Amino acid sequence: MCAAPKQGQTIPAGVDVEKETVLTGQVVDAAGTPVPGAFVRLLDQSGEFTAEVVASATGDFRFFAAPGTWTLRALSSQGNGTATVAPEGPGIHGQDVTVAQ
Known part of the structure; x- marks a missing residue:
């Protein structure tokens, strides 16, 4: 098994991460196993719905957002x-x- 750190999702060519704020991660269960197909919602600081994506087959998700909470x-x-x-x-x-029940 390789000891390299997890690299996460590949960012599309043309995305300048020096200018863009990218929120990325993985949906996992309590054992750390990826959860594919989860709905991942992005809520702003006041709790208002902003966006939603479906996690990939490996549980990965990505949002482009502004700095903030x-x-x-x-x-x-x-x-x-x-x-x-x-x-x-x-x-x-x-x-x-x-995620947990």
């Missing part, structure tokens, strides 16, 4: 979970979401 809410048949991420500027900001 965001809530990530994952909904799946394996349970739900919430995490907060607060990027202060451009770049790739990783935050996994763990």
Whole structure:
């Protein structure tokens, strides 16, 4: 097994991470197993719905957002979970979401 750190999703060519704020992560269960097909919602600081994506077959998700405080809410048949991420500027900001019944 390779000891390299997890690399996450590939960012599309043409995305300048020096200017864009990218929120990325993986939906996992309590054992750390990826949860594919989870609905991942992005909520702003006041809790208002902003966007939603479906996690990939490996549980990965990605949003393009502005700096600030965001809530990530994952909904799946394996349970739900919430995490907060607060990027202060451009770049790739990783935050996994763990779901539980």
